[in-house]
Amino acid sequence: xxxxxxxxxxxxxxxxxxxxxxxxxxxxxxxxxxxxxxxxxxxxxxxxxxxxxxxxxxxxxxxxxxxxxxxxxxxxxxxxxxxxxxxxxxxxxxxxxxxxxxxxxxxxxxxx
Amino acid sequence: xxxxxxxxxxxxxxxxxxxxxxxxxxxxxxxxxxxxxxxxxxxxxxxxxxxxxxxxxxxxxxxxxxxxxxxxxxxxxxxxxxxxxxxxxxxxxxxxxxxxxxxxxxxxxxxxxxxxxx
Numbered sequence: 452x453x454x455x456x457x458x459x460x461x462x463x464x465x466x467x468x469x470x471x472x473x474x475x476x477x478x479x480x481x482x483x484x485x486x487x488x489x490x491x492x493x494x495x496x497x498x499x500x501x502x503x504x505x506x507x508x509x510x511x512x513x514x515x516x517x518x519x520x521x522x523x524x525x526x527x528x529x530x531x532x533x534x535x536x537x538x539x540x541x542x543x544x545x546x547x548x549x550x551x552x553x554x555x556x557x558x559x560x561x562x563x
Numbered sequence: 564x565x566x567x568x569x570x571x572x573x574x575x576x577x578x579x580x581x582x583x584x585x586x587x588x589x590x591x592x593x594x595x596x597x598x599x600x601x602x603x604x605x606x607x608x609x610x611x612x613x614x615x616x617x618x619x620x621x622x623x624x625x626x627x628x629x630x631x632x633x634x635x636x637x638x639x640x641x642x643x644x645x646x647x648x649x650x651x652x653x654x655x656x657x658x659x660x661x662x663x664x665x666x667x668x669x670x671x672x673x674x675x676x677x678x679x680x681x
Contacts, residue, residue, distance in 0.1 A: 455605075483668060494567075495606070495654070495672040540605050544668040549594065550619065551656075551670060553605030 453478045457541045457554035464531055464561050472526040472557045474515075474541035482543040484508075484517050484524040485551070489538045498526075498539070531561045565589060567673035569655050575679045576645055583641045584676045588657030595638050596670060597630055598654040599623065606654055612638060645680045652677050 458473040476484065486498040486508070499508030504519035513528045524541060541554040568587045576582050588595050593614050598606035609628070611619040614635040624630075627645075632638040642649055656670040 485669075487672075494674040495656075497669055497671070500669060542605070549611050549658075549668055550596065550608035550621070551598075551606070551668070552608070555603065555605050 453482065453543060453545050453552045455541050455543055455552055455554040457539075457557055459555070460538075460558040462557060462559045464559070466533055466561055466563055467530045468561075470526070470528040470531045470535075470559070472539055472541075472559070474524045474526065474554060476522050476524065476541075476543050478522075478543055478545055478552075480545060481519075482545050484515070485542045485544070486513070486515055486524070486526050487540040487542060487553075489540065489556070491537070495540065531559070533561045533563055535559060536561045567655055567657055567671055569653075569673040569676050571676060572674060573677045573679075575681065577681050578647060579644055581641065581643045582645060582678065583639055584653055584655075584678075586638045586640070586655030586673060588637070588655070589659075589671055590636075591659060592657035592671070593635065593660050594658045595632055596656045596658075597638070597640050598656065600652040600654055600675070601650075609640075642678075645678075647680045650678055650680045 454477045483502045485500045487495045488498045499510040501508040501517035507516045515526045538556045538558045540556045542551045570585045595612045597609040600606040612632040627643045630640045652675040654675045655673045658670045
């Protein structure tokens with residue numbers, strides 16, 4: 452079946468530090484891959500996406516590259532801010548289905 | 564605001580009672596999804612509608628759960644004879660009709676309904 456595994460948190464970083472949140476997936480075919488973010492007290496928001504191998508999704512300084520050979524979609528940001536504190540979810544959508552499969556989420560806390 | 568809306572935002576009920584949640588998707592979206600999220604977990608898929616047709620149901624959706632989307636617009640999720648294990652955040656999402664330019668499945672989420680079963 453389809454599944455997503457992401458690194459467990461919480462992750463605590465100082466402002467301006469480099470961020471990596473690992474995400475690997477298991478899926479048949481060629482899924483689309485997503486990172487969603489959930490800020491405190493708010494709903495899930497799409498952060499970035501990639502629909503095929505070697506695509507790079509980017510938004511708000513965050514990037515992730517769809518690596519089919521390693522079945523990974525790691526989230527990176529060069530310099531985090533306090534406002535990036537949130538829970539980040541990696542997800543996939545199978546090419547033949549419609550439900551999103553989510554990872555468990557990684558909580559990020561950025562301190563001044 | 565043209566986002567996905569859900570009502571109520573919070574619901575506290577006693578074990579054994581029935582509850583119903585409503586989701587209003589983005590107006591031009593023909594696909595609607597329900598997910599459940601428990602503390603410390605990612606959302607888990609429950610069911611999916613394309614227009615008024617319920618096309619997919621997860622095994623998580625027991626006989627006590629029923630979802631409808633009668634006119635292909637808003638949707639309701641009803642839980643009968645609630646149990647403490649039903650306590651969770653219930654999320655609704657919608658996505659637009661897939662076209663040749665849109666080969667992925669971007670879903671837009673509502674704020675959720677938090678259910679507490681005492």
